[in-house]
Amino acid sequence: MIELDNVSFMYENAARPALSNISFTIEDGEMLAVVGHNGSGKSTLAKQLNGLLLPTQGRVLVDGMDTSIEALLLKIRQRVGMVFQNPDNQLVTTIVEEDVAFGPESLGIPSQQIRERVDEALYAVGMSEYKLHAPHMLSGGQKQRVAIAGMLAMRPKVLVLDEATSMLDPEGRRDILEIVRRLNSELNMSVVLITQLMEEAAMCSRIAVLSQGELIRLEAPAAVFREEAMLCEAGLDVPEMVRLRSSLEKRGIFLEGEPLAINDFADAVAKRYSSTRQ
Ligand SMILES: Nc1ncnc2c1ncn2[C@@H]1O[C@H](COP(=O)(O)OP(=O)(O)O)[C@@H](O)[C@H]1O
Ligand SMILES: [Mg+2]
Secondary structure, eight states: OEEEEEEEEOOTTOSSOSEEEEEEEEOTTOEEEEEEOTTSSHHHHHHHTTTSSOOSEEEEEETTEETTOGGGHHHHHHHEEEEOSOGGGSOOSSSHHHHHHHHHHHTTOOHHHHHHHHHHHHHHTTOGGGTTSOGGGSOHHHHHHHHHHHHHTTOOSEEEEESTTTTSOHHHHHHHHHHHHHHHHHHOOEEEEEESOHHHHTTSSEEEEEETTEEEEEEOHHHHHTOHHHHHHTTOOOOHHHHHHHHHHHTTOOOSSOOOSHHHHHHHHHHHHHHHHO
């Protein structure tokens, strides 16, 4: 879906590149996490994915379209929707449904279709009943849901969330993750989940680890989390379930598999104890 080919990027007047020689592919329908410490290049990478920034070296192809070709940018931005960290910076109008219509209007879509898309998008994020509300009166989590709806109304193939849950309370965060997961599994939308939270990254099929502008790992969550020293060096945490497992192992209690979600962990513990009792 998106191909990065040896991408480097240098901000003007910067001492060192924000991204160095990054190559990888984001597959159709996959859910990819991008993790990294503050300043590791996550947002710079996100902005390469829809041509908001162009590589200083190398190239980015979105559905085969090179982001450096200006005539393709509108198409590229329609394919790759982006939601940022601060919910207050993303809403532009005074009524929720107008905000969601903003994107498709800019694409020149007929108004009857816009109506349908807006209703559908608000429904998908559970915000239908707020369509006539004022965005600035909503909670942070609701604002992010409206921002996601605004992207959905453009019918993107890829949704990029750049620390989109980081300013939300746990409930708002859970709602967003649940919606994103559903869009991925039901609509086969590719998702790039940029986060500093390992628990969020654990939900994805692969994790890309950035450190000082370099891609140092791109693997399945279990493989990444096994490398505690690497994560620590990159300034990242190890997920709680992984720490819990190694802490149990030190006490001689070994579980089957590498459960990363709390329910799977509970299942593994239950399984281990039902087998000792037999
Ligand atoms: N507009 C900018 N001008 C110059 N340097 C920038 C700019 N934005 C980010 N940087 C630098 O680029 C590096 C990567 O930043 P960023 O992509 O924002 O990282 P992250 O999102 O992982 O925190 C950092 O060293 C940061 O200071
Ligand atoms: Mg960032």
